[in-house]
């Protein structure tokens with residue numbers, strides 16, 4: 001059973017770490033680079049960040065954000081696009097400068113795609129790299145849209161979506177056949193370059209993949225298992241991975 005109190009506590013804790021990181025950077029006249037995720041899982045975190053902005057004067061003026069992924073073929077104002085999601089759930093409610101927001105483009109022309117993806121990575125590096133990366137996890141162990149088979153050395157690129165991912169997104173798109181077939185995602189190498197990672201997973205349907213990611217073999221069949229290579233990952237869960 002999903003425990004709302006546990007979820008809220010995780011959201012508060014991560015939000016406070018972000019708050020602290022932003023404030024520290026501010027004192028040094030520096031900026032923070034935040035990697036952000038979509039899906040239902042990080043919504044309580046975004047609500048908490050909005051609350052800190054409204055009630056505790058947290059400003060995002062010195063923050064740059066890079067989103068993990070976007071569906072190919074969706075316009076920015078499509079209600080299922082991650083552009084729409086991020087503005088609706090976070091950006092419209094905080095004071096982050098619009099020019100500091102980076103989300104992969106879902107409508108980049110195929111001939112420009114390779115350069116576009118290289119540019120996304122380059123821009124992130126020029127800003128000093130990801131300080132904090134927020135992650136959810138797919139039921140098949142994907143991270144962003146790094147589906148099973150993704151290499152640990154992968155960078156931002158176009159990928160084909162896995163059937164489990166499409167099945168999970170089917171209701172939002174009005175049926176399996178309407179789910180986009182491809183997406184652009186940061187790669188595993190990109191994600192692993194973050195200085196600090198928070199992986200959030202809530203609900204029994206995430207338990208198997210999360211348990212395997214943390215306790216199982218490191219394999220490209222479960223890309224989240226590559227996080228075992230990173231020495232600064234916090235797993236924020238509402239279930240016990242040591243029980244069946």
Ligand code: GLP
Pocket residue numbers: 037038039040041042068069135136137138143144145165
């Ligand atoms: C999509 C996103 C992932 C996210 C996953 C889980 O596949 N690309 O980044 O982690 O959904 O979503 P939810 O949190 O809704 O379970």
